[in-house]
Amino acid sequence: MKDLNLLFTFEALWRDHSVSIAAENLGVTQGAVSSSLKRLRQEYGDKLFAMVGRRMEPTPFAVQIAPTLLDALDLVREAQTRALEFAPQHCRKVFTLRTRDIGEAVCLPTILKLLQAEAPLCRITTVASPVEETLSGLSIGRIDLAIGYLPTLKTDIHRTVVSSQQYVCALRTGHPLADVELTLERFLRQQHLLVETGGTGHVLLERALIEAGARNNIGLRIPQYLSAPYLLLESDMLWVVPAVLGKTLSRHFPLLLKPVPLVLPEFDIALYWHDRFHRDPQNKWFREMVATALRQSLQD
Structure with a gap:
């Protein structure tokens, strides 16, 4: 199974016996659950869940594979829990920021102050890569975050706006x-x-x-x-x-x-990071720390 989200859908339907309740508990639309169920059925060649009265009941095949899938999901959750134990005060990573000299002058002093307070063993390197190199750098982890006004940076990229400027x-x-x-x-x-x-x-x-x-x-x-x-x-x-x-x-x-x-x-100053690292606790901590620093420095 290539998409772990399908595991969560299977678990929700197994637990809730309802597409609508599963969607509510997963925080997605009923259409998204139905689409995931369709993919699961195609992958396993079985209906997996069928309406019996007003409940979605598992097929015999679903009952057979459920222990393996649910155990796999437990292992995924265990791995996520271990990852969440990231402690910035012990981190020794050299983080790389993509920013122009404007970002270095305006934002870097505040970023360094917060970094020293929260993760004194970490270091920062800045690069001023063109947009194409920035995208590839973010995708492979050579660049952790990009700062600036980069509306053309879109493919597989998340962003959070930290300030609107004129x-x-x-x-x-x-x-x-x-x-x-x-x-x-x-x-x-x-x-x-x-x-x-x-x-x-x-x-x-x-x-x-x-x-x-x-x-x-x-x-x-x-x-x-x-x-x-x-x-x-x-x-x-x-x-x-x-x-x-x-x-x-x-x-x-x-x-x-x-x-x-x-x-x-007006234009937006934003932070940009790649989808590959969206759930990475180290990247998540770093971008939240940088976002805090940027909001402080850009409001002064």
Whole structure:
């Protein structure tokens, strides 16, 4: 039997003698139970359960195989119970996070604090893999979690949103527009700095600038975020940046933040992990710890 969920369906029908009650106890729809029963019947070549009055009763063949299947399910549960004994304070794993430099600057300090408190023997490595390599890395366990705005990361991937963000416009103090309202006309006349982030949802930002008429005013394209403030300080360029990064950098650089005079959608910062590790207690603990850290750092 390739799908362990079929074992749970068999057990529920054996115990409850009802498709509807089995579905309720399993937390699924009646259709899902019926579909699983159909697969079980195809696999074993037997009806397994049949209506007798108002109850689903096992066939003689189902009675014959039930002890073996139910014992197997007990072994699965025992293995899960042992896995749940994961103790972070004794873990020595090196966890790998996929994040850009924006995540390292904004989120990694809080992640490290929580990691030190809960699992002091663990370590973290970060990578900035392209989306295709991120997907393969997550699937084979080379990457434990991915952080960011990665709407194209979908195949066999789970995600949890930790924050919704918006964009702001960053410029240096002393900029000619520092003390005036940043109107759309003024915004479009300026030269813009653009961080190119292929494979992320931030490509929408470049599209919005081009559609607004600023195609020829993208004065500089760079592949990373953290060199941008140094470039702003030596120029009159504007930089449309995720608000959380703008706030973080303005604590350390003489930068001003203004509302962007373009209609830009909010975007979600999320955690992503592969379905293979969805039930893994080590991964589950790590992603819950990282999610807590991200919610703290992204709300500051």
